[in-house]
Amino acid sequence: MKMFTAALFILFFISNLLLAQWTYVTPPETFFGGNYVLSHNSELYFANNKDVYKTTDDGNTWVNLTNGFVTNLGNSNIMIEIAGSNIFVGSTVLGVFMSPDNGSTWQSDTSGLEGSFNCHIIYSDGTNIFSSFDWPTYGFYMKPASAGSWTRVNSNSIGSGYAATVKGMTKVNNTLYAATRNSGVFESTDNGTTWTQKTNSGLPSPIDGQHGDRLLNIGSDLFVSTDNGIYKSTDQADSWTRVDQGFAVWNQFNVAQIWGMYTDGSNLYASMAQDDSAYYSTNGGSSWSDISGGLNHRLKSFAMHNGTLFAAQWDIDSSIVKYTGLTGIEKENEFQPEIFSLSQNYPNPFNPSTKISFSIPSNTFVTLSIYDILGSKITELINEEMSPGQYSIDFDASDLASGIYYYTLSTNNSAISKKMILLK
Incomplete structure (x- = not known):
């Protein structure tokens, strides 16, 4: 009887290991580059290099939201943000687009952007929407989430040029934080109008080059992804400690390029740029579990949707994958x-x-x-x-x-x- 019980336990353990892996979700179409995935209410959004899609049945069927207006978003990186009833799409080629009716119609939203179309991030704090642009203008802009034109906000506080490009934003209580490419993290206590540079002790420079582009918070703790690991601050961005120990490294210099980073509010998820690996932490980065099983390409973006972790996978199939082995909701x-x-x-x-x-x-x-x-x-x-x-x-x-x-x-x-x- 004991041997039978032990055998059942071993079988159960092995079956759980086999289930704990990434599996493919039916893609909306085959097109290079899975860029972004976002969960909002009962809807899951996905962007490849060409269009934006929506599903209400966890990826079994998809609706193309941008087909017919933005017929080709320029083979670019695409980001999605939702503020109130408006959907915003940022493209690294064609700038910003906005839909006021859940994706039925779209309009170009570039008024006030000073000719900037290389959008790197788009972020909403619930009141305002922010966008950041790379070459040639390196602008950082804000506007009310409901309507209006963009206003440039970084000229006098964050600075300008390559170093000041904002690569990630988050909000803790009433304080906004922005991570720049080469000038560290800034904070704003007046809804983004003015910004103050933090001490940023221990944070590498540059924060990121091509890959890491996320600034997140779990409670009051801040996390920033870089081309050399993930860093955590428990004192409002004044000092930072590296917390990605255990990740694969790029070379003998211990460079770990972070491709994507995400939090569901309590857990932290991250993927590597140089290999097909992904990790998650339940304790703020103190330790990590490898969740790379089933992956054969890099992950760019994560979203927890209806208790399942989804990710945009960067490969020739513009694919979406989901992880079935996490202990969570x-x-x-x-x-x-x-x-x-x-x-x-x-x-x-x-x-x-x-x-x-x-x-x-x-x-x-x-x-x-x-x-x-x-x-x-x-x-x-x-x-x-x-x-x-x-x-x-x-x-x-x-x-x-x-x-x-x-x-x-x-x-x-x-x-x-x-x-x-x-x-x-």
Whole structure:
């Protein structure tokens, strides 16, 4: 009996290893260069070098959003951002386009851009939309997300030229951060009108050349990807520490070029530029797990959608892949709940992990946070747009002391809290 049980365990372990890999999603068409993937509510967006597509069934069928207006985005790198009801598309060849009606119609959105069409990033903080451009103008612009013309904002604060090209942005509470190519990270406390250069101790220069182009945050911690690894700051970008130990390296000089970086609000994901490898971290970069199984090309962009990690894969098939082996949010079924609910964690008391289940009746932004008995936030398990459904997620409290903790599920309109007991 013991041998039979052991055999079953080994079989289960091996089957899990086989399942933990990347698999192909049906691509919208064959065209070189998978560039960008973005999750928004119940929709997943994908951009190759030519067009922008949308799916509402996790990639089984696709709708071409830009076909008929932007017939060819110039064989360029394409980025997607959604602000309110507007979809923005940035192209490294043709500038910025905007759709006010979910992709049905498009218009060129270059008023005020001073002839800049080599768009490197496009980012929304919920109020304003920002765009950054490379040669020849090296401009950094902002405008209201709803309408209006672009205004150049970097002339007097971030600077101009190659070094000042903004390569990534993020927002922590009421502070905006921008990572430039060769001048470090800047911050703005007035919604992007003026910027102040941070100390940036320990951050390499340049931040990136061709590849790394992401600045992210998990809580108040900042992460920047570079052509020489991933760096983390816990003091508002004044000092930085490298946290990509364990990644493959380019050569004996320990250069690790980061191709893509992403967070789902609690976990960090990254891919390499020089090989077909990808990694993820559940503890802010302190340690990483290799999730390269099944890859045969480099990943440029990630998005967590309905509990599944999707990625744009840079190859001749303009492909999209998804990872099936991560422990994270699980969508238990396609049933649409009638009410917003949060179940009691199980088991409870627990040691060291427990499962939290909840129901979402409509598309909404969801956060699931853990607090100690004094009300201090310990961690944030979920921070993303989610579609209707019944979900569950595992919470690992290995690093916490025994005691009473609370977990709170919040949406735009509701919040529910429950108590759980960690007993070691």
